[in-house]
Amino acid sequence: MNSPHPPKVAGIDSTVPTPAHTVAPAPPAPGSTPVPAPHAPAPGTLLQDRLAAWVSDLTTLHELTERLARTDSLDGALQELLRAGAALVGARRGLVVLEPGDGLGPDSTIGLGLGRADLGHIETVPRGATSYGRLLDTSAGLPGGVGEIRHPDLFAEEGLDPRHREVASRLGYAASYALPLSTETAGRLGATAWLYDEPAEPNERQRHLVGLYVRYATEHLARLVEVARTRACMATISEELLPTRLPRVAGVQLAARHRSGPRGGGDWYDALPLPDAALGLAVGSVTGSGPSAVAAMGRLRASLRAYAVMEGEDPVAVLSDLELLLRLTEPARSATALFAYCEPALRKVTLAGAGHSPPLLIGERRTEFAETSVSAPLGMLACWEAPSVEFQAEAGETVLLYTDGLLHRTGDPTDRAFARLHAAAVSVPRALRRDPGAVADHVLRTVLPDGLDAADSEEDVVLLAARFD
CATH class of the missing domain: 3.30.450.40 (GAF domain)
Structure with a gap:
């Protein structure tokens, strides 16, 4: 009968030295008559001890x-x-x-x-x-x-x-x-x-x-x-494709927060000065993750900047051009986007969205989601088009743009996630409302408590806050 073999473990060499507690018997002295030990171990006991030690x-x-x-x-x-x-x-x-x-x-x-x-x-x-x-x-x-x-x-x-x-x-x-x-x-x-x-x-x-x-x-x-x-x-590349600094525009203060997933996602934001003292604000998200999504995000953001400079006063035209570009260059990919044309002197905002969540207005007398038209994401239909909407911000109000990753990271159903976001905006302390960065930080920590804002997640998070003077 063959003696049992010690089991093999991946990456582990099964040849283990003799256990320290087993001692070989001393050889008999020359000329002496071997005397059997009164309690000599049975044959095979030492081998069994060794095998047991190896298995252990x-x-x-x-x-x-x-x-x-x-x-x-x-x-x-x-x-x-x-x-x-x-x-x-x-x-x-x-x-x-x-x-x-x-x-x-x-x-x-x-x-x-x-x-x-x-x-x-x-x-x-x-x-x-x-x-x-x-x-x-x-x-x-x-x-x-x-x-x-x-x-x-x-x-x-x-x-x-x-x-x-x-x-x-x-x-x-x-x-x-x-x-x-x-x-x-x-x-x-x-x-x-x-x-x-x-x-x-x-x-x-x-x-x-x-x-x-x-x-x-x-x-x-x-x-x-x-x-x-x-x-x-991937995090470095993603950050480098986003604005390194936000522009200074009279009548409005800006702040942004970005949390990237471990694989690198396609969420982005932008803020750029436009002719006639206007300001363009944009947030969006490209489907997928990893290098290809990051690259697509960079191309989409760069294209939107060009379209915004040429026809930013018409957000629908900006997104229509972006949709055509996406359909021609990335036929297998879709994206959500929101572009807002802001006139800080009048505190007037004209925006269009493509499958994107509505902005949130945070002020002393109201905290509510802006009314936006329902539309499909870019690249989902043969031809995208949706009407633009306008609203007037009051002095001291903050317009908060964000990507869906903020809602998805909560793990809640969509309606409950929106309710959590609204409650977080309502709870912004009055002392913090003058600073759009503090407003964004409070919303981020409240919607994603216990470090969920910094934890690894497949979802990117973007917040872009604009406070009107």
Whole structure:
């Protein structure tokens, strides 16, 4: 009968050393007569113990790697790495320094059982005097270099940097064990170290297990680093395609807020001065997400600016031209848009919308949605056309334009989301109503509480506020 094989786990080498608690029997002395032990183990017991230990270790690694694989953010993965590693090496505290060797970032330092002040104290130690610093700055942290740095008793160690000794005494750790975050495929990503309250070091079995785990974790972190870089790149491109500053126009104050989704979306806004001291305001959204949607958004916004300069006093004509361009150049894509022609001296607003949510008027005596005509999004019909509407703003009123992402991020049905938006506008404190930026911030935080305005979401959010003097 064949002996059972230990199970295989993806990314884990199943060859684990002999358990530390199993000891080989001593050989008999020369010339002596073997005497059977009174309680000798049955044949195969030692093999069963070893197999049981292997299965236990592989089960532990499988559970830990499964938990790590469920993390979808860098911070979450780094925290999980620290927790799992601490359990494997028997430490209580630790830190991980993410510093990719290609210099492209992102860089961060996260602690386990260490606050920001504690990490700040550790960072005052000369980098070359710390184990993680040596792993990051020398070939020890490169694939194929030294795999670990042990300090089993820092205070008994000769040549320890005085500042390191001072910080260790202040924070109450006496030993450390560090590993590089590097593999042949991922390169060098950083280093991690676990701290012991008393002189100690992991045994051979613990070092083997944590080494397997850290190699798997490094590959997972490499994938998350690429995702983070892509998201940062898309956010930068999206921001660069939007106005870097809002124009100054007599009689009106402007403010804008933009929250981009992790994949980069197609929500946009614009404000541009027009002839005869007029002002054009626009918000819109292109279907889809990712690079293609961002590129389409940039093309659409640039085209609308040109049409607004030529015929901005007629918002319907502006959107009709935009619809024709979209249908010819992006036949598989649709978009919503709203363009408003504002005359600040008269506080008069003429606007047209294509499948877009109505603006919100926020003032001392009224807070209401502007009446707009119902129309289809651009690119949905053979020929788009809808009548324009006019309204008069009062002195001190703010006109708030926004994209549907503000409503969709709430997770509520449309009617309830509109009610939440209206209630948020009503609740703007009187002291904030003179500042359109403060009005937009209050509405954003109230409609999307508990950090939903900053959390990752597939929906972009745009708010454009114009306060008339």
